[in-house]
């Protein structure tokens with residue numbers, strides 16, 4: 001048996017092997033130690049002395065819960081089952097690894113969060129020719145959505161953040177491996193390895209990517225195209241929009257995924273029936289740090305969904321809708337027509353609230369068709385799964401009825417896409433009982449009347465009363481023995497009892513078995529045969545039920561495409577209805593989307609804060625950015641509401657491009673191609689990089705990639721360095737954005753020195769946050785007003801926070817002194833822009849540095865001892881002339 005164990009172990013790589021032994025799953029050697037530590041199992045030992053083998057285990061019915069725990073800790077688990085009944089096995093029981101469960105390949109309902117997609121990704125870097133590119137593929141095994149694309153290498157981290165995969169396959173020799181500090185993933189704390197030691201810490205993001213190394217050959221183009229064409233049953237992949245040469249990297253990544261699935265799943269993957277291309281130009285680009293800063297799908301602090309924009313939006317009633325919403329939120333649109341299509345649909349549902357409510361009510365009766373289908377096509381569905389699909393199909397007509405006669409293009413299209421699949425519904429309804437069991441081999445799921453053979457078996461198993469009665473009547477008539485009876489006892493089984501008075505009428509084929517008081521008992525070959533059938537009927541009925549169940553499952557699987565399409569339509573419908581519900585509940589308005597750099601919001605609110613605060617307590621604010629004032633510089637003390645305001649603008653724009661209404665009275669928004677947010681430094685420390693370095697890297701990326709159609713949100717740039725450095729950098733960044741990019745920008749800062757920028761830069765506008773001072777106290781009104789802030793109030797905030805009065809008083813003195821010495825009114829002009837001599841876009845930080853003037857230089861280098869008085873005079877005159885010329 002240990003040889004069997006070693007073979008299984010060798011076949012499953014670094015996965016933890018659960019080895020079925022009777023009623024237990026056992027682990028040995030290092031696996032046992034690991035499991036004991038992670039699961040708190042008792043570590044025992046098999047055999048004693050030299051051959052002692054560490055061992056740990058648990059009863060088989062606890063598999064699911066232990067499996068869930070291991071997988072959530074980022075551990076791969078292989079399951080080795082007994083392939084035959086130990087009672088019937090000759091010698092050693094046959095065992096096989098039936099599947100390998102990994103974070104990215106889950107299909108079990110119990111191990112998946114129904115509201116979250118669970119992606120498996122694969123990434124491959126380009127060789128010499130395609131060095132600047134990477135191939136990325138991602139699949140959701142539980143629904144079968146399978147994508148692949150080639151990206152620029154520097155976009156990899158952003159794409160991985162967008163997909164947010166549970167597991168990612170990497171070529172074992174690849175420099176992309178996160179462990180390699182030189183790779184593009186190096187130092188990206190946002191891509192940590194999901195591992196046991198940290199997961200116990202509740203502050204660690206619950207969902208992080210596990211990186212799995214795969215052999216290089218698994219990424220080869222030849223293997224990939226072969227596997228992919230075989231999987232999809234096509235000759236080439238061109239039909240899906242992939243070109244063998246151009247998209248080689250994408251295909252190689254997709255191939256690696258298929259290879260991994262074949263190795264771990266050991267089952268049909270029929271639901272992976274196509275590979276979808278992904279075009280970056282069709283979605284709003286959001287880089288990884290922006291995604292994080294804006295807390296789009298997860299919060300920054302603990303990586304959870306609660307508190308994120310997604311959580312606020314998620315009023316969906318089905319799990320499919322919830323996952324689909326996450327997809328929309330992760331991939332906002334850039335095409336006006338598509339966005340308007342969604343907005344039209346939401347508007348129609350907002351306008352007819354009653355219909356929308358009823359629709360949502362009907363949707364509640366819909367099960368997760370996508371995940372049901374995945375289990376059905378991979379042969380893992382339970383009878384209850386099929387029953388749930390049946391119930392869903394029964395609920396569909398009511399949903400569809402609510403959708404008919406709608407005006408909006410999208411709703412009408414979705415209505416048309418909902419296929420009621422009447423023959424599948426009829427089949428499921430007639431085949432399955434109402435309370436279907438989970439187990440498929442124990443019988444009890446097929447409805448009476450569905451299959452005559454099965455009904456007979458059931459009847460037989462139940463004692464075959466009808467058959468007995470008929471047999472008894474037939475025999476009685478044939479023999480003329482009116483008192484003939486068929487009975488049963490444990491010793492002889494079925495018998496025919498004839499009273500002594502009829503003894504002379506016994507036919508030939510009766511064999512006497514027993515004599516009782518007034519009668520004789522006989523058996524007949526027919527009765528014995530019947531008895532045999534009765535006794536095996538139960539077993540056979542279970543077998544037949546299983547067969548019928550498999551047929552039913554295969555029948556449904558054969559129609560998977562239609563059901564998928566229906567599921568997809570229902571998911572979208574659910575999302576639209578949820579967005580409409582939110583819009584009505586929180587008073588959102590329909591945004592007007594236009595081309596061009598417009599940004600007009602009246603009474604805008606921060607969608608998340610607004611939803612957390614009592615209705616009406618969030619202070620709404622206007623935003624107006626147009627050609628003559630594209631850059632809004634918001635100054636004001638800390639805690640005034642600057643971050644909230646600028647994030648609110650980004651989130652409103654994002655919501656609009658998802659196709660959602662927005663938290664405002666009115667909004668006209670120019671389409672964005674990208675949204676960038678560079679926000680607060682405090683949360684970055686855990687990333688193990690210098691805070692300032694992170695800040696500057698992100699700033700550099702914005703300056704290098706933003707376009708005139710982008711929206712840029714900057715919060716406290718330059719905070720991570722000394723004040724002068726900070727102000728200078730911030731200053732230069734604003735100039736660059738103004739001169740070179742000219743995109744809508746909201747820049748929040750507590751450096752009020754920056755407000756001088758508005759004097760020299762045409763489209764910079766100053767805003768500040770209203771603050772009321774009252775008896776030496778500061779009250780934040782959270783209202784954004786025109787103009788520059790004149791005070792920093794930092795010291796007031798410190799007071800609010802409970803810093804001792806003594807420290808506060810002293811700080812005030814120091815402030816006064818500093819202001820006099822360094823940045824008094826007289827010094828202000830130094831900060832102003834250097835007129836025409838400044839080269840546009842020159843990022844050299846010359847604002848404060850006292851540049852050494854030519855004259856000074858000359859003076860320093862002058863050797864006075866060698867100068868004649870006349871020469872000295874000449875030099876002096878020359879210097880003076882130079883200085884004069886500068887002043888003009």
Ligand code: ADP
Nearest residue numbers: 617618619637638639640641642643644645782
């Ligand atoms: P700053 O960036 O200026 O330091 P924040 O934007 O972080 O300030 O806001 C500080 C706090 O003020 C927020 O946590 C929030 O509770 C509150 N706040 C901000 N804006 C508003 C608003 N418009 N209405 C109500 N409360 C707000």
